[in-house]
Amino acid sequence: MRKILAILLVASSSFATAPLLAQTAAKPAISVETLKTVTQTLSSDAYEGRKPTTPAEDKTTAYIVERFKQAGLKPGNQGSWFQNVPLVEINATDVAPLTFTGGKTPVTAAYRKDLVIATYRVVPKVAIKDSAVVFVGYGINAPERGWNDYAGVDVKGKTVVILINDPDWRTMTLDGPFGGRAMTYYGRWTYKFEEAARQGAAAAIIVHDTEPAAYGWGVVQSSWTGPQLEQDTPGNHMDQSQAVGWIQKPIAEALFASAGQDFAALSQAAAVKGFKAVPLGVKASVSWNNTIRRQASKNVVGILPGTAKPDEVVLYSAHWDHLGHCDAVKGDDICNGAVDNATGVAGLVALAEATAKAGPARRSQVFLAVTGEESGLLGSKFYAENPVYPLAKTVGGVNMDGLNVIGKAKDFVLVGAGKSELEDLVKPLVAAEGRVITLEANPERGSYYRSDHFSFAKLGVPMLYGESGEDLVVGGVAAGKAATEDYVVNRYHKPQDEYDAKWNWDGAVSDLNVYYALGHALAQGDAWPNWYPSAEFRKIRDESRGAAK
Structure with missing residues (x-):
């Protein structure tokens, strides 16, 4: 534990300029209405739990494209909004x-x-x-x-x-x-x-x-x-x-x-x-x-092209899929996936809106809604192995898998802490939100290896996976832990993961402010964050960047 705390508290000498980069980002106006509307829509029974390769997929991906267009993005795959992902059921x-x-x-x-x-x-x-x-x-x-x-x-x-x-x-x-x-x-x-x-x-x-x-x-x-x-x-x-x-x-x-x-x-x-x-x-x-049954699913790709270095890419990702119709619990057989991960897609759309409103940055910013996460990170794995934008030219980015809907937290957890220089960049951004960085409360859950950022990490791209901790502004750690356990026990991957109009979005907005500021700093700057020398992904990043240079 002391080793990881030391990594968190002592910035890498190569990233001493991180606070300067952070100052370039003004706080965005994250739309709570967008978060609510997108989450409620995608997690409604009409979307049948968003199972890939079912009729619900076409409805889901069409809605995401509609919201990306409204936000001001352009099609991100050579004029298409989609990347086909071959799957077998x-x-x-x-x-x-x-x-x-x-x-x-x-x-x-x-x-x-x-x-x-x-x-x-x-x-x-x-x-x-x-x-x-x-x-x-x-x-x-x-x-x-x-x-x-x-x-x-x-x-x-x-x-x-x-x-x-x-x-x-x-x-x-x-x-x-x-x-x-x-x-x-x-x-x-x-x-x-x-x-x-x-x-x-x-x-x-x-x-x-x-x-x-x-x-x-x-x-x-x-x-x-x-x-x-x-x-x-x-x-x-x-x-x-x-x-x-x-x-x-x-x-x-x-x-x-x-x-x-x-x-x-x-x-x-x-x-x-x-x-x-x-x-x-x-x-x-x-x-x-x-x-x-063989059938292609789709990743949805939107882009805000860069002005000076459009071939260099900052990436935001979230998975759109969930379990679809699942084993009935109390008569309900639709696993709606409201938190997991309609909220993440809502965050993706809200970030796209804020980013487009701010105008193009020097580097391109790509918004990727991937398929097949619930089946083993299939969509992100396919993209990482068949990238629309070369991974050697992908600066880094943020993955979102479930936003905080229980209220603002005092802390911000770096999942899988001690791995990349993005952690140095994000420290002042968290501080700007009046929050502190803490370690995972439940590291035994292996969250770092359970979401789409891992597909990119394995192939060398640093992706931040950080989220609200459990020390809530209202209720403290006791309330945060109780909410986490309630979700894991009663809602996670069950039909009970449904939209609730009473949710408190303050924590989600605070997290999205951090994500936006990090992406903005990367997109406006020239930095190429790397993995720490001890990280298992450092070698492949060095090799890919070396080849790119």
């Missing part, structure tokens, strides 16, 4: 229960209730029969940390059972082999499935546990059932495991007991360096059919 049907046999007693996980399961492979049927089951702890292979949960075990064609998060997630400080309480990418479910596939596992099953997962089973159930989207690429993802999914913790405990093992004891052992994978001596079987 895979819908599992006739899912048989996942059964474990060969132990003391058979163990069965019923679909939805105990199990969610899917495949990245574009195949009409998945059938896994009598696959040997191996517990691989946290499923991490990190040579640079001297950690390999797959050492000495061959899991080719087998089913691996994996714990969520990092081995040191219970540590309340930020000290530990994997950053202590702060989740690394090794803790994310995406990484765990990627590594299992690299190891040749036929199936990879994560054990759901609410605290280290950062959300309850209802979130997993709503996100992993129904049609699933994946990027449509050559090869049909046949390099991936046949099956990927989650099981409830009580099922895992029953499985381990049937195998003569103690789940709690093995979980504790898995948190210690040198853990060896444990074959459970049982067999797994599961099968289902898939219906497959």
Whole structure:
């Protein structure tokens, strides 16, 4: 923790001019009416939860284009407002229960209730029969940390059972082999499935546990059932495991007991360096059919061209998609996604309005509403890999994923703090709002790796992911924490994430003031913010900028 605080408090010598840049930005007039109208419209039942590749997509993207035009933007992709993103939809049907046999007693996980399961492979049927089951702890292979949960075990064609998060997630400080309480990418479910596939596992099953997962089973159930989207690429993802999914913790405990093992004891052992994978001596079987549909989705791209250096780009992003129709809760089967992320798109439109009103800057400013975030950052990943504007010429920017609708906060949280020089630029901007920078209250949730800025970061582009903290002007930390927990438990990825006319937009406006000032400073200046030397993305940024020069 002391190391990260030092990074936050001591500005990089290369960015000593950050306060001077900040002074160039006058505070914009962020339209609260725009925030309300766009959020309420996009999260209404008429938009059916904004699922990509459904009829709701056309309505959603058309509305965003309409608002971009009204704001004063120009089409951002060679005269078009859109970038096509090829996706494939895979819908599992006739899912048989996942059964474990060969132990003391058979163990069965019923679909939805105990199990969610899917495949990245574009195949009409998945059938896994009598696959040997191996517990691989946290499923991490990190040579640079001297950690390999797959050492000495061959899991080719087998089913691996994996714990969520990092081995040191219970540590309340930020000290530990994997950053202590702060989740690394090794803790994310995406990484765990990627590594299992690299190891040749036929199936990879994560054990759901609410605290280290950062959300309850209802979130997993709503996100992993129904049609699933994946990027449509050559090869049909046949390099991936046949099956990927989650099981409830009580099922895992029953499985381990049937195998003569103690789940709690093995979980504790898995948190210690040198853990060896444990074959459970049982067999797994599961099968289902898939219906497959290929269809392009769309990123929406708008631009305010620059005057002096139009080929250099400052980027604002937010995802427009949500879950569409999901598992019914209290009779409602539309996951409206009001906070997540109709508010982010509303922020994008409000920033576009303020930016256009201020007039063009020296550099171009691009406003990107991406698809497929809820399916694994698919739209931002496709853009980053197939950029409309070269990443080497993309200065940096801001990503928005859920605005503050509970009132102004005294603090501003840098998500994934200690990574880029954008943090030096943003300090005086936060201070200008009468606020202070703090660390994440819940770093174990791995928020840095869960939104679209990560797609750009992996390919070298610094993107700020900062947002209101939990120390509210009215109610303090207690009120902020209560509001966060209420949203995570009762609304996140559920039909209850709906627009509320009683929301307080003061916090959203304050955050948007910061985003605007940062983008304005970058667009009017000549600076090329980089990652700190210790950041994992520094090398690729240096290489891309070197090639551009």
